[in-house]
Amino acid sequence: MAKTDKTMLDDAALEAFFEAGRARAPEPGPDLMARIMADADAEIDARAPIASPVATPAARRARNGFWAALVSGIGGWPAVASMATAAVAGVWLGFASPDQLNSLAGGLLPTEDATSEAAYELEDLLPGYSGFESLAEEVQG
Amino acid sequence: MNTHRAAGRPVPPVVAAACANGYLTRIMAMAFDAETDVSDEALLVAYGNGDREAAALLTARLTPRVMGLAARMLRGDRAEAEDVTQEAMLRLWKIAPEWRQGEAKVSTWLYRVGSNLCTDRLRKRRSVDIDAIPEPEDGKPGAAETMIEADRARALDRALAELPERQRVAVTLRHLEGRTNPEIAEVLEISVEAVESLTARGKRALAALLAGRREELGYGED
Numbered sequence: 001m002a003k004t005d006k007t008m009l010d011d012a013a014l015e016a017f018f019e020a021g022r023a024r025a026p027e028p029g030p031d032l033m034a035r036i037m038a039d040a041d042a043e044i045d046a047r048a049p050i051a052s053p054v055a056t057p058a059a060r061r062a063r064n065g066f067w068a069a070l071v072s073g074i075g076g077w078p079a080v081a082s083m084a085t086a087a088v089a090g091v092w093l094g095f096a097s098p099d100q101l102n103s104l105a106g107g108l109l110p111t112e113d114a115t116s117e118a119a120y121e122l123e124d125l126l127p128g129y130s131g132f133e134s135l136a137e138e139v140q141g
Numbered sequence: 142m143n144t145h146r147a148a149g150r151p152v153p154p155v156v157a158a159a160c161a162n163g164y165l166t167r168i169m170a171m172a173f174d175a176e177t178d179v180s181d182e183a184l185l186v187a188y189g190n191g192d193r194e195a196a197a198l199l200t201a202r203l204t205p206r207v208m209g210l211a212a213r214m215l216r217g218d219r220a221e222a223e224d225v226t227q228e229a230m231l232r233l234w235k236i237a238p239e240w241r242q243g244e245a246k247v248s249t250w251l252y253r254v255g256s257n258l259c260t261d262r263l264r265k266r267r268s269v270d271i272d273a274i275p276e277p278e279d280g281k282p283g284a285a286e287t288m289i290e291a292d293r294a295r296a297l298d299r300a301l302a303e304l305p306e307r308q309r310v311a312v313t314l315r316h317l318e319g320r321t322n323p324e325i326a327e328v329l330e331i332s333v334e335a336v337e338s339l340t341a342r343g344k345r346a347l348a349a350l351l352a353g354r355r356e357e358l359g360y361g362e363d
Contacts, residue, residue, distance in 0.1 A: 009348040017300075017351060018316040020293035025317065026212035028204045032223045036204055036230045040188065040196035043234040 181247035182240070189237035196234070199247075204230060206248060206318060207255040213313045214259035216302040221262060229255040245327065252320070252328045256310050263306060300350040308343035315340045 009017075028036075071080060181202065187195035207229050211222035232254050233247070240247075301309055310329060314320040315336075322340075326333045 007349060007352055008345070009352050014344060014348050014351065017293050017297040017347070020290045021297045021317050022319075023290060024294035025205065025209045026217075026219065026222065028208040028223065028226060032208070032227060033200060033204060035227055036200050037197060039227065039231045040200065040234050041193060043231075043237075044188075044191055044193060044196075047238065 182242060185233070185237050185240050185247050186242065188234070189240060199233070200230070203233070203248065203251055207251055209318055210252055210310070210313055211255050211259055213298070213301055213317065214256060214306070214310060215262060217298055225255060225258045225262065228258055246324065249324050249327050252314065252318075252324075253330070256328060260306065296351060297347070300347050303350060304343055304346055308339050308346065311336055311339035312343035312347065316344075 071077060074080065074083070179198070181199065184192075184195040184199050184202075188199060204226060207226045208222060211225040211229075212219060215221050215225065229251055233251055301312065304312065307329065311325055314325045314328060315322070320328075322333050322336045325336045325340075329336065329339075331339075
């Protein structure tokens with residue numbers, strides 16, 4: 001039986017030691033607590049410039065240096081808005097190709113019912129192009 | 142049941158003492174709440190968002206736990222244990238903004254960081270000086286019961302210091318810090334079975350080491 005074994009303590013006796021150990025746990029001193037709190041405060045302060053929702057204009061410029069320079073280079077945000085509008089309009093024209101656009105373009109744009117006769121051919125725009133073709137035939141022949 | 146109460150440790154009186162330091166007004170106000178139902182994780186997230194009161198609560202709650210482990214792992218070297226504790230808490234403050242919720246318990250994470258820091262320090266100083274373990278400061282030498290408790294605590298610390306490092310961590314976490322085996326497994330990054338084996342071997346070794354002192358410590362054959 002454990003109680004009579006002089007070389008080992010039984011569980012109850014060992015538990016009494018653990019109890020004493022828990023009651024006399026090494027506790028942090030007030031200085032340590034204060035140092036740890038100071039660390040916590042310092043960490044908050046250190047990340048405040050990034051976390052703060054109201055960054056100063058200077059900080060914002062420093063953070064977004066490249067984009068800020070680009071925008072001011074092309075004339076500020078109104079210019080960016082114009083360019084965005086033009087880009088969207090271009091995409092829309094490309095997809096919709098309204099009829100009025102073709103009259104403005106002098107019939108250059110192919111319409112839905114366009115046949116090869118009605119549309120301009122490459123030679124109409126580059127009259128010398130067919131010459132290259134015959135030249136190529138001559139060379140080969 | 143609130144898990145934070147499970148360690149069975151009352152709010153440390155040191156928290157009240159710390160109030161003398163300026164931070165204390167804050168800790169003092171928080172000390173009574175240190176055992177509230179707000180989870181460590183919720184507090185850590187709040188701290189990550191800049192809540193300083195959450196830091197006071199976490200400090201009051203977690204510092205004694207890391208300190209308890211570190212002091213035992215470092216065999217009673219109080220100054221070094223305080224260094225380790227401060228460093229572990231600093232790492233907690235730093236990780237707070239990126240803390241990924243639900244992945245690990247804050248206390249488990251902290252025990253792991255603390256135990257790794259202690260391991261590093263132990264590697265640097267390999268020699269063991271059991272006599273370096275300081276005599277406990279006993280404020281009430283009159284009470285025989287207090288004496289016995291102090292003697293037992295000191296004997297336990299000395300016996301713990303003789304255990305291999307992993308056994309020491311496992312036994313400390315299990316029997317002195319009141320952690321569960323799965324938690325300890327996470328701290329030591331081993332299986333639960335390995336934890337059970339470590340604590341069992343640790344307890345056997347302690348029982349043998351302490352047996353020689355049973356009479357002087359009030360365990361005579363009665």
